[in-house]
Amino acid sequence: QVQLMESGGGSVQTGGSLRLSCARSGDAGSGYCIAWFRQAPGKEREGVASMNPRGGANYADSVKGRFTISKDNAKNTLYLQMNSLTPDDTGMYYCAAGRWFNCPESADKFNHWGQGTQVTVSS
16 A cells, blocks of 8 residues: 655745655555646646656646656655746645556546645736
């Protein structure tokens, strides 16, 4: 079993930056795809960025060039550096994990989730 805990959310103004963290505990096995999803009020959960077990990263078009996903294996922690934030980035951000060789796009494919951390960007 994998446990995930997000932190680092907050309120910033347009153009600001935040770094989210996702601490992973439990099953320390390899072969996990780790991803960030977000959900704005009244909208479906959408993928933001993901990293496959080989370290390859993928990003949603809306965040390319602004967000960077990374991980620290020694700390079992995944990060999401978010720069040039806009109000459209507002939402609850979730960390998710699943055993996939290539990270799926659908949230339904992930079976481990954190509780989420709120990001609010004001204009």
